[in-house]
Amino acid sequence: MRDNLRIRMGWLHEWVGFVGGLILVITFTAGSLALFDTELTRWMQPELSRYTPAPMTDQALNEVGTLAAEMRSEGANAFITLPTPRDPIIRIQHFDGHAFVGSAYRPDTAFPVATRQTGGGQLFFDLHHSLYYGPFWGNMLTEIAAIGLLVAVGSGVVIHFRSIFTDLLLFRPFASKTRAFMDAHILAGILFLPFMVMMAYTGAVIHAPRLFPMFGGNHHGRPGHERPQQTAHSQHTHTPRTEADDAPAAAPLAPMFHQAEDVFGTGTIGLVLFDHGKVSMTKADSASFAITRDHLEFSETDGTLLKTVRAPDTLHRLGGTLRGLHFIRWAPLPLRWLYFLSGLVGSAMMSGGLVLFLMKHRNQKAGRFDFRLAETLTIAVTTGLPLACLAYLWANRLIWSDIQFRSGIEVRVFFGVWAFSVAHAAWRSFSGRSKQGWNEQCFLFAAFALALLPLDLLTRSMNSFFNGLDVYKAVDLTVIGLGTLAFLIHRRLATP
Known part of the structure; x- marks a missing residue:
């Protein structure tokens, strides 16, 4: 009975692993690069190498707020990202269908910083998140692949359960190529099993509300909810919106910013959103372990505080925690490097599985x-x-x-x-x-x-x-x- 179970699990592991593995190699490779999407974007804007970081001033924030109001009056659905250690610049951005594009300004003087247009590291995030195919069908494919990974992991554990400790000690890189690939595949699968299960599970849960909205409630359709806030940057170009806001004289942003920091903490505000006469000072994804859209909402015309918005219930807080665990915006640099290396090892492990599949069937097919x-x-x-x-x-x-x-x-x-x-x-x-x-x-x-x-x-x-x-x-x-x-x-x- 046990041998029959292992045979059946072997067939399941082989075929689900190969079909899903073709997608999973893409998502793990792109996801590993997306961990450093902000850094990759800065590399792809070499003009910033001449820029010396400086603290943000109230005057600069107010001037950038005025520029954002002018852009919105011209039809651009603009929002502002504030400086972070990873991206020490103020940016006015909008979504062009694939990337958040916009213009950069010095945080001390609001002086424009000329940078080249680039999709930057956001390409890798989109490839990881939806195979660059769109928010529904692309997400559907990555969701199915994540579930396939869980199936492949479960069947692999059943297959190798008897020899799991032996497999941990054996790696023969100079043996036959089939044996070397098998040893590397099994060893990586065992050592990085918790990481891969965690990433597959949290990724599946993150996509679930988008794919099955009847179970997910409000999905917080604000810019940047499922992607880095300071990522793809380019020179400003206008993107028409369906309902362009009229831009009356806007209240200065600095008092709103300081009031939001008094509520959420110094250094926690990373995003300034505008919506029909309201300004939202929103927590940065890196502000806490859980990714939320907690924010203070102000009147754009006079700066009056309208309301404080926090995650409404335990379900939303749990979702934010899972997103925080998956995207690790909050993590220090060493932990992000650990995620990066783990992701590459996961990609290599699945690539090895694809090669083993070909080796097994080459003689007959x-x-x-x-x-x-x-x-x-x-x-x-x-x-x-x-x-x-x-x-x-x-x-x-x-x-x-x-x-x-x-x-x-x-x-x-x-x-x-x-x-x-x-x-x-x-x-x-x-x-x-x-x-x-x-x-x-x-x-x-x-x-x-x-x-x-x-x-x-x-x-x-x-x-x-x-x-x-x-x-x-x-x-x-x-x-x-x-x-x-x-x-x-x-x-x-x-x-x-």
């Missing part, structure tokens, strides 16, 4: 169309996606900074390179040379990753180059580390 399609898709998500992410960074620095619609061009480069990797993978897979497909894409990634640091040095100001580790060096060194790993994999694949 290598010549079949469905097997070659499966191999094409596996190459596309395991090596093609990282290559596209790297191309996105390169495009940011090589495309003219003042070209129109450049953020859209960056995104098209990302998907164009990814499509090229799919075509290349299909060519190699359907010609019976899939190993060369992996090898060539790993080599390309390694080459361009190792060259990113020189690219960075050539395309931005070096005024602060010797001032210790900053966002720019951190991104460069991380990519170099990943490129070195890709080169080692390339060398391993090149051996007979």
Whole structure:
């Protein structure tokens, strides 16, 4: 009976793991990068390397509030993000359908900071959150994949339960490739099991109210509820709204800001929203463990406090806690690095599972169309996606900074390179040379990753180059580390 159960669980683990794994590799890879989306956006705005952070002044906040009122009177659904240690700048932003775009201002003087248009790190958040496909069908796919991960984890535990302690001690990287992949897959799955279960469960719960509104109540449809508040930034462009607010003389924002800080605490206000004559001073996602939309609501015309809004009940507070656990906006830098590494290991573990699936079926099915399609898709998500992410960074620095619609061009480069990797993978897979497909894409990634640091040095100001580790060096060194790993994999694949 136990052996029959393990056989059935093995079939379930194999097929659910492969189909769901194709999506999960994308979501885990993109989610890992989205943990540092704000930092990636700053890297993709090299003009900010010349900027010295300064405290926000009341005068600057009031002036930016006046500019936001003018933009809204012209039809832009604008809101303000306030400075944080991760993004020490004031921004006026609006949503363009995929990204929050807008303009940047010095927090001490409200002087405009000229920055290039870019989707920044928000591309990775959207890819993680909805496969860049939209708020319903994209969320539906990631939701199904998250549930599939829970099924795969449960079946994997049943399969390996008898040997779980032995598997923890065994890793044979220089054994046969099948054995090495199996050992790495099992070891990563066991060690990072709590992280993957937690991320899959919280991700599924976060999406549930959007997919099944009858169970979720109000989903707080305010900007930034499920994504970072200070992320994608570009030069200001107007986006028409259905009901543009008239902009009467607006009350200064600074007194409202200080009153909100008196209620929620110093340094907790991160977002200023406007809605039909009302101003909401809203808590930042990083202000507490739970992500909420607690805010003070004021009259825009005279600054009178209208009401204080907090999470209305235990269910909403629990939802905010799960979002806080999933997005960890509150976390210090070491914990976010731990999440990042755990996410990459999770992606590698699922990539290993995809490869093991192909290894198992290669002898019997290598010549079949469905097997070659499966191999094409596996190459596309395991090596093609990282290559596209790297191309996105390169495009940011090589495309003219003042070209129109450049953020859209960056995104098209990302998907164009990814499509090229799919075509290349299909060519190699359907010609019976899939190993060369992996090898060539790993080599390309390694080459361009190792060259990113020189690219960075050539395309931005070096005024602060010797001032210790900053966002720019951190991104460069991380990519170099990943490129070195890709080169080692390339060398391993090149051996007979």
